[in-house]
Amino acid sequence: MVVREEIVDDYAIGGATALAYYSDNIFTEDIDVFVYLRSQSPVLIDLGPIYEYLVRTQNARVQGQYLVVEEFPVQFLVPYDDLSREAFARAVPVMYGDAKTKIFELEYLMAIMIQLGKQKYRERIRKLIEERAYDEQKLEQLLKTHRLHEKWLVLKKSVEGE
């Protein structure tokens, strides 16, 4: 909708909502939507027009860092570094019912979790390793490119020992 109305130029779903496509038993309360705003300065990014549009047309409300749209807490994010920009650029199309949407690839979701290193990602990573659902070569290459490989080796050794 925000793309159709040219409020944003492109978008992709990241975070746990995207991860659920690849792995079962995922729990999340919110939806992370990465947006690309071509018209905006790379230094100062204003998400105001998105919020304003959704509040006006969808009766959305602001609650903390979320915009609650039809009872979906959505966090709008702008790709913030090389890794998230690459994840955004390589997002893959999937169908949600009759609608086409885009989600981050699994290896990028994993790389972002490794990069952020939050405690809650540990279990998700452990499960993904157990499931062997990801492309190991692709992940390794990605982590090397973004200088996260050492961090990954430490994390992998740690969760495999649990």
Next chain:
Amino acid sequence: MTKYQFDSYDEFIKAVAESKAEYRAQYRNLSYKEKIRQIVRLQQKAYLLGRMKFKPWPIDDNRHD
């Protein structure tokens, strides 16, 4: 209730692994919408336990794609 009996612990572990693999294969074949409904089912449980800041997402639980 179905009862399962195993002759050894190894057999039990093997059965658990097979069951998990079967479940994962079934999950992979679900549509994205159905996968999102699984999140909503977990949200509904968490909501009943008072562990949600928000209401579960308003996705119809009775439809199957």
